[in-house]
Amino acid sequence: MAFKLLVSLLALAVVSNAGTIRKATCADGRTTANAACCVLFPILDDIQENLFDGGECGEEVHESLRLTFHDAIGFSPALTKQGKFGGGGADGSLITFAAIETPFHANGGIDDIVDAQTPFVAKHNISAGDFIQFAGAVGVSNCPGAPRLQFLLGRPDAKQASPDLLVPEPFDSVTKILARFKDAGFSPNEVVALLASHTIAAADHVDETIPGTPFDSTPNIFDSQFFIETQLKGTLFPGTAGNQGEAQSPLGGEIRLQSDADLARDSRTACEWQSFVNNQSKLQNAFKAAMAKLAVTGQDTRKLVDCSDVIPVPPPLAGSAHFPAGLNRRDVEQACRATPFPTLPTDPGPVTSVPPVPPS
Numbered sequence: 001m002a003f004k005l006l007v008s009l010l011a012l013a014v015v016s017n018a019g020t021i022r023k024a025t026c027a028d029g030r031t032t033a034n035a036a037c038c039v040l041f042p043i044l045d046d047i048q049e050n051l052f053d054g055g056e057c058g059e060e061v062h063e064s065l066r067l068t069f070h071d072a073i074g075f076s077p078a079l080t081k082q083g084k085f086g087g088g089g090a091d092g093s094l095i096t097f098a099a100i101e102t103p104f105h106a107n108g109g110i111d112d113i114v115d116a117q118t119p120f121v122a123k124h125n126i127s128a129g130d131f132i133q134f135a136g137a138v139g140v141s142n143c144p145g146a147p148r149l150q151f152l153l154g155r156p157d158a159k160q161a162s163p164d165l166l167v168p169e170p171f172d173s174v175t176k177i178l179a180r181f182k183d184a185g186f187s188p189n190e191v192v193a194l195l196a197s198h199t200i201a202a203a204d205h206v207d208e209t210i211p212g213t214p215f216d217s218t219p220n221i222f223d224s225q226f227f228i229e230t231q232l233k234g235t236l237f238p239g240t241a242g243n244q245g246e247a248q249s250p251l252g253g254e255i256r257l258q259s260d261a262d263l264a265r266d267s268r269t270a271c272e273w274q275s276f277v278n279n280q281s282k283l284q285n286a287f288k289a290a291m292a293k294l295a296v297t298g299q300d301t302r303k304l305v306d307c308s309d310v311i312p313v314p315p316p317l318a319g320s321a322h323f324p325a326g327l328n329r330r331d332v333e334q335a336c337r338a339t340p341f342p343t344l345p346t347d348p349g350p351v352t353s354v355p356p357v358p359p360s
Contacts, residue, residue, distance in 0.1 A: 037307035057220045061139035063113035068136035072297045074162025078183045087162035089298020092128025097161035106167035109205040129155035133295045145317030146222035147284035150292040152304035170245030170257040174266045192272045193286035199226035202357040210239035212356035213255040227276040230264040232331045253354035270335035278321035326351030
């Protein structure tokens with residue numbers, strides 16, 4: 001309660017006669033635009049060292065980013081109109097009501113990151129909703145090429161568990177996925193932007209025989225390789241065949257979700273998907289905007305404090321968009337009729353094989 005009271009009392013920033021916000025100097029000497037945000041610096045230091053392994057873009061970052069989405073998308077105005085509880089959105093219910101929500105089929109495997117984050121929530125007396133979104137934004141900042149994500153502070157505690165069946169599944173049709181997102185307030189273009197999260201992601205449970213299998217060849221870099229490689233012809237399964245929600249991949253060691261394959265080729269999303277290829281600035285801006293919207297789903301932003309300046313600035317991207325070694329433009333399954341696929345170089349050397357993301 002003390003933490004939440006502090007947030008409420010300090011939410012009114014000190015304003016000078018000129019109308020500009022003065023920087024607040026926190027106890028450790030760091031500055032922020034609002035004194036209410038000072039409470040975040042100790043949390044930042046703690047999770048960078050003890051959750052993200054000293055500031056790496058690794059497994060815990062991937063899982064923390066997944067958790068931001070699974071928690072926030074539990075929001076349905078359609079259910080609310082039917083007189084049912086439509087979920088609280090980005091309210092931390094996946095931690096607060098973990099015993100109810102983690103067994104949902106779409107949340108398979110998410111219990112690991114829920115268990116990892118829960119002690120930090122208790123230690124720092126922060127709401128679970130705030131912690132989930134803060135950890136996601138901080139984690140992404142460890143990935144070269146990523147945008148600096150917005151973070152707003154002050155989400156109240158979740159009062160109920162989210163209903164089941166609100167998180168899209170990789171075996172859902174494009175029509176079903178777009179309808180679910182539309183109900184939550186997201187356009188098809190925003191859906192594609194949110195899936196940029198898969199450029200720094202890996203799958204543990206699509207194929208249980210190959211945990212830590214990435215979705216593109218650069219899983220620790222926020223770049224457009226995911227949007228390139230999902231448009232290449234699938235030729236193999238990296239592990240076993242016949243897994244629900246999996247499509248063939250173009251590279252050994254790389255996994256492809258059926259939903260990603262379909263969205264990359266559907267007329268409603270294919271051109272937006274292709275537009276991110278070799279366009280880092282658009283990729284960054286679209287993902288940042290979509291994540292800012294996702295992170296406050298179901299929240300009253302008038303009651304939140306902008307603490308975005310606490311989020312570290314991500315390292316710049318090194319390198320450029322390319323075809324993996326052994327593949328080229330002839331391997332592209334062109335789906336956007338309006339625009340040709342960009343011209344890209346092919347990496348030299350033998351055919352690319354992607355190593356798994358190591359566990360923490």
